[in-house]
Amino acid sequence: MKFSSSALFMGLALMATTFVSCTSDDDSDEPINEPVANDLILINSAYTDVGSMLVNIYAADSLMAQYTKIYVEVKDSASNNIITNAAVDILPMMNMGTMVHSAPRENPTSNTATEGMYQGAVVFIMPGEMGWTLNVTIYDPANDVEGTAAVPVSVAQPAVTRxxxxxxxxxxxxxxxxxxxxxxxxxxxxxxxxxxxxxxxxxxxxxxxxxxxxxxxxxxxxxxxxxxxxxxxxxxxxxxxxxxxxxxxxxxxxxxxxxxxxxxxxxxxxxxxxx
Structure with missing residues (x-):
């Protein structure tokens, strides 16, 4: 089979264009991907004081003294079904013995769970193997019940201050x-x-x-x-x-x-x- 010189030139040009497009380096934004449920680890769990709802705390990694995204899963303890419509409030508390304080927090912005999780964030301002508790208050409108789970968590010091x-x-x-x-x-x-x-x-x-x-x-x-x-x-x-x-x-x-x-x-x- 014979190729004309013009057709050969066009083919080489197309290959060169494709190669450059695939290997070019630009200053595109760093993708900030949210972890999905399978990428998260279970930090700890506790039941609410009213309603006996099971509250599971997940994160992308072990908790550190830094800005940390927190993922809350809420289950009906009777049916073990995930509650996907609820108001969730996360209150971090550090008990130092002589004093008690909180920390900056971001509560979930939606009452609808995403992949079964409610996403918030906490800025843990100090490490503590003991002392930190996430007081998670849940209001379940389907059953008109509100309860708070006190979930103990351990917070480590990151290798580099964040x-x-x-x-x-x-x-x-x-x-x-x-x-x-x-x-x-x-x-x-x-x-x-x-x-x-x-x-x-x-x-x-x-x-x-x-x-x-x-x-x-x-x-x-x-x-x-x-x-x-x-x-x-x-x-x-x-x-x-x-x-x-x-x-x-x-x-x-x-x-x-x-x-x-x-x-x-x-x-x-x-x-x-x-x-």
């Missing part, structure tokens, strides 16, 4: 700053996300949405920083998103400057990242 408690420069309420992303950093531009909460009292932590955050990544061992970073901005509920650029592998330090308007709140916070 939550910092900051005393602001203007001596106001402490701030809790947590690092979320990137979890799997790469060379190049990465999505970055942190949370900021203000400690009003030991039981009340409020998300802060009106601060200005600037980042200054540096590589201490090499004495240089990086260009093309995008300062995180508020997206609501205490979350701030931006972009951070790592120009080579190694250990990086992301320095944070936090302002409330023109008032400097903190210039000492940082998170270390290793590629």
């Amino acid at each position: 939550t910092r408690v900051i005393t602001p420069l203007d001596s106001t309420n402490n701030l809790i700053i947590s690092y979320l992303h990137p979890q799997n950093p790469k060379v190049g531009v990465n999505d970055m996300e942190i949370t900021i909460h203000e400690r009003i009292t030991g039981m009340n932590f409020t998300p802060v949405n009106d601060y200005s955050v600037s980042i200054d990544p540096e590589m201490p061992s090499m004495g240089h920083g990086s260009p093309n970073n995008v300062n995180p901005v508020s997206i609501g509920n205490g979350h701030y998103k931006g972009k951070v650029n790592f120009t080579m592998t190694g250990m990086w330090r992301i320095n944070l400057d936090i302002y409330d308007g023109t008032t400097s709140k903190d210039t000492t916070g940082f998170f270390d990242i290793t590629l």
